[in-house]
Amino acid sequence: MRRYSLGFDFGTESARALLLDVDTVEIVATTAYTYPHGVIDRTLPGSGNPLPPDWALQDPSDWLEAMEKTAREVMRQSKIAPESVIGIGVDFTACTIMPTTDDGTPLCYLDTYREEIHAWPKLWKHHAAWSQCERINRIAAARNEPWLQRYGGAICSEWVMPKALQMLEESPSVYLAAGRIIEGGDWIVWQLTGALVRNSCGAGYKATWNKKHGYPSAEFLSALHPDLSDLYAHKMAGPIMVPGTRAGALNAKWSRRLGLPCGISIASAAIDAHVAVLGCRLAKPATMFMIMGTSTCHMLISEREVLVPGISGVVEDGIVPGLFGYEAGQAAVGDAFAWFVKNHIPKEYADEAERSGKSIHDLMSAKSSLLRPGQSGLLALDWWNGNRSIPADASLSGMLIGYTLTTRPEDVYRAIIESTAFGARIIIEKFIQSGVPVSEIMAGGGLTKNQFVMQVYADVIGRDIKVTTEQHASAMGAAILGAIAAGKEKGGYASHAEAVVFMTTPVQQIYHPNPGNVEIYNRLYAEYKRLTGYFGHGENDVMKLLRRLRD
């Protein structure tokens, strides 16, 4: 009998299910479901309560609905027997956390808290905790907290501590009512199994947990706020398992909802970006994997631990057991392109796209690709959503310089794309300079479909970039986790290493840098770095002032 594993991938706008044939490593079926409430960033569903700037929430019901609908759909499509599914794996955006009761009920489900914006899940890209984050970093640096350097010298406003502190400060009643604060991925596993288990990937990268040293101390938490001291000891409590560890078995309630037998092995969760490394069978040292979507995650595995300033973090067991997983990131990539297309595309361009049957992005890429490097006359800092890595400061913002009266939309579009490539180059160079080798660069994610974007990246970075064929890397990784959790005896995989070794890395296309373009981009990159130094490292804090005046 063939064995299958089911992976659930919970993204920003939608969730996907993927059914994997464990033996052939083939995708049997996959489908996605768009969240009815999408990203909640203007008003709260139901009450219509307005959200302040930089807020981004989700509705947990969207996740559950998506899980049920996609699972039933892949089973329907594949026509396989439910009994042949041996494992279920889950990946999720992170840090996407919410407060729940002790039994895991989201506070936003309760009438008392439903109209309270802090009771809802804060999506990874919720950036309203930046002032809390600045304070955390300042106090941690002053106290010389030992964990700080594992996170490049500064944690990010997207993570657990800033988000929890914001909740405590702005809505103490919600914070006090929260029996648990939990990542979306762990909450899904809790729903499926009835057991509260946390994963070392989320805990390590987003909750500053370390395999040897655990969480930051209660003493440090007290220094931030007296009432925060129980955050890790109580609200974040729970066993921590490497992703793919068997967290439990599918319970009766979710057996009914998914139409799958009770007892199927449920793997402990993982972060979507990190599990994509496994999904692309790249879980080996010195391969930089850029997952390029709304934002970009930069994943790198190494046999040794180096403290790299300005990166997101280094976590032992963070991606695969026994190795050090490095993460860096860019907070807005596809999101920045989408921002431009939503806000700054004139009617005549929109009409032209419609006439020619092209998407706006395809039209703009086509127009922008006709420009040679430098021809736009523009240079941008790609911090539309703050800066996640190098210098790692969420309170920074985007900049465009070089406007003239002849600047056209395609000039700006290209400059924004180039700026994200400069941002990626800064990260790659920092790893190498710090002694973490990068022998090859792989890319995956939705943006890799855009050949123009990928060629700009190769030209800016000045190295070959290999694009994986794997279109659903995270969902694939989640399914692999499910097969690992099922284990060899049940027909799954014995270990992460086995899962990676017997599969080949699927490469679709290699982008080679054009030497002439590389030369011009080297000059522009020098200017980009200089402006990064000026605006990003404290020489001129105008971006922070603008944010303060705005809020």
Place this chain on the structure above:
Amino acid sequence: MRRYSLGFDFGTESARALLLDVDTVEIVATTAYTYPHGVIDRTLPGSGNPLPPDWALQDPSDWLEAMEKTAREVMRQSKIAPESVIGIGVDFTACTIMPTTDDGTPLCYLDTYREEIHAWPKLWKHHAAWSQCERINRIAAARNEPWLQRYGGAICSEWVMPKALQMLEESPSVYLAAGRIIEGGDWIVWQLTGALVRNSCGAGYKATWNKKHGYPSAEFLSALHPDLSDLYAHKMAGPIMVPGTRAGALNAKWSRRLGLPCGISIASAAIDAHVAVLGCRLAKPATMFMIMGTSTCHMLISEREVLVPGISGVVEDGIVPGLFGYEAGQAAVGDAFAWFVKNHIPKEYADEAERSGKSIHDLMSAKSSLLRPGQSGLLALDWWNGNRSIPADASLSGMLIGYTLTTRPEDVYRAIIESTAFGARIIIEKFIQSGVPVSEIMAGGGLTKNQFVMQVYADVIGRDIKVTTEQHASAMGAAILGAIAAGKEKGGYASHAEAVVFMTTPVQQIYHPNPGNVEIYNRLYAEYKRLTGYFGHGENDVMKLLRRLRD
């Protein structure tokens, strides 16, 4: 019998005629005519030869056609007798120069040169001579040229020397073939009278001429380029007269074309911005007059000469005889707003404007006016067309900082408007700091119709701003020049002083600053000044590098 004077105002996109009742100072009729070729900035008419970036040309036939059509139209409307017109005055954009033969035939009219881009009139906003201008300023500073400090320490790429040097370097044959190089306004007077006369306004502000010291020396011109030495002695030769001086009489050819009697007094020309001071009856010391249109000119009259760094210039007899006229400017104001509206307004906004029957500018102003100062989170440097005053460097470019994923079009529109107000404030403060008093601020020009824009200016500058009722200040000024040229005996005015003294200054509305807004803008202005220092005064020359890479 009533006496009338006819003013012609040659602008960027159109020309206007205005018929003035000399005794009542009332406008009898006025009409405008849009140039068929408009601003030529992409391809040359006829041949379709492409223009490089930053080029801006006009077609002299457009001017002549406009003069004929508008003169006949105001005569038709007014039904006055042609014999009752005693004078004609002309104002023109400047520096708008072209090469002609010795008899005044534009070189672009000749088959030999028609396809040659340098044979056409270079409009004031032609900015492709910026590298020549940098060289002129560098060499003049090194030689300690005495005239340089009258122009704030640097001349502008829009002026005669850079444009002529660009012509010489890029198209020596055109330069050599040019018997004359002449401002559009002087050329029009030449057409009307048959006599080549130059005006002290154009010569002083755009050709670095001085009443006491004349033009820069042939020795200096030789230091720029050996073949440039005859520029002032030959190609720019001709008597220089204060605007309003009688340059000659209407000749037979143009008597026929205009349908007006031969012999009418023709006044020597003036620059459109400068004559507007007269047109608003503001030709008195310490009144700052901002003429706000596609660009803004800042005019100020004083009894004494002070050398102010970074302004456009100070010229004795430049505006009225016997006083010192100061000019400063902002190269893109309405042009920057128009750039935004043309390039960055999304379809849904365009559709909303159409549905509500509003212009895009009205819609955007309405949306932007709902924001409080600072709420956009953005700050801009308003140098979309380079910087004309303070620091006075045409190779600078526009900048926007503070973008986030929630930045909307109205945020950017407001930030661009605010940036032009910051630019105006820098100029006003510089005059005062330098010892040229500014006791009141008047504004005129098309942009003053926008109440939102004017309130932002009052709030940013922190002073009352009075808006003149005079909607056609330049054409009005030109008509006043015509009446001065006609003189007292013919029923005109005896002098500029008389023209100003017996008329009242028409004020339509006063904008008072809102103290709360002033406070926030003071903080943003401090940041604007700091960025001006960083990008505009040589600390970081990235704008210049971007321009070089583009070209």
